[in-house]
Amino acid sequence: MKFRYILAAMVVLPVTLLAAGSQLLGWNNLGMHCMDSDYSVFSILPPYNTIEAQLIVGGKLVTNGSGYTVTYQAVVDASGSLNSTAMGKGNYYSYATALYGAVLGPEGGLAGWNMPGTNNTPQGMLFEATNHPAAGVATPVNWWRAEGIPISPYDDARNKNPYPMMRLIAKSGSTPIATNDIVLPVSDEMDCRACHASGTMAAAQPAAGWVWSGISERDFRLNILRLHDEHQFLQHGALY
Template identity: 45%
Template sequence: MDGKDYSIMSILPPYNNLHAQLIDRQSGKQVTSGVTLSYESLRDPSGSINTSSAGKTNFWQYVKALYGGAPAPNRGLNLSNPAVSNPTPSTQPAAMSYNQVQSWYEAEGLPILPYDDTLTSNGYNKNYYPMVKVVAKSSTGTVLASTQTVLPVSDEMTCISCHASNSNKDAAKPPLRGWANYSADPEKDWKKNVLRLHDYKHANDPVYQAALLKLQPVAAAGLAQ
């Protein structure tokens, strides 16, 4: 995912998938009905826990302009079924649904971030492997099984090495308008430089001109090369 800022452009939204299968130990067969599966945040052995994404990023402020959907804070996009908006794992168990085509229980589009709930002087503590617990219950609420897993997530995908202002990398020549030199936020700085290069190359493109009039951030997947 892109990190904390979505006000300029986005490469990837916060988006993680959780899949699970329940096996009857006696028959060895998969259990596909008469049970419910849920997921929730879990504190890992180091003490790190991640129970919320809202407030750690401005994603929900710009999600509609970027991706067309409008999930509530701490709710994610869902490419498989836009009608279902799954929540960030929290201390409150959230239901998983059964996918008959894939033969698994799933929670897709979880808007998990690599920042746990511990706020330090440098921002939220990073944890690229937030832990969750999956619980299976019978129709009467009896716990049948549970397991622990992690939802790998990272903000390390960045173009800062080549596109940071005053970069010496040959791969990214300075935009003709000059570097953005936005020292207040390095993340915004390289994104501004990427868009400056793009805008110069496509200044006369009608599609670009129409997009420019919208005055909104851009989903990078739709940028012309």
């Protein structure tokens, strides 16, 4: 009855962690983060999901993070899908340095927040009283943030799951006081093939002709680069 045991553990854990009067609210900062399905030609978006979380203790929003920690880690969803690692899921890590100038270690994210890895090591979040400068004028947020986690829509069994889940755990000192399981929606279905795949839409055919490399994932991207470069050349008389 190993299965039953695991199920019981999954259900009981959050309850035992809950202390009276503490609640953890967490969310992904976008409805759905898009990423490329292939990075070998160009990139529109890297894998980059961001979590924000607020802690309520004794009915009040925590506005000073000292003494508390909030972490995230992978958690199995109701269908048994777990997404703990970014490794071995596509070619992002082979091209991240060329595309984004970042030297990333295993599980590494562009903003310094990583995937938990197959050991599912809880990853720390950063408390912020105001939002970070990239968002413009600073406004009070009082949240913990983990920016740019490189999660993909492929779970650890390599099945597609655009709604992977993470467990947030808040601690006071070393004592868990609240937890919450949230979704990090991510899609790699952003696709330009309807018009840019070789042989499709005549209006999108590059003057130099369609690319036929035998790999359709590459062809539509190379067609786009050809078009882009031809337009730049026409408009500016030279490339770039």
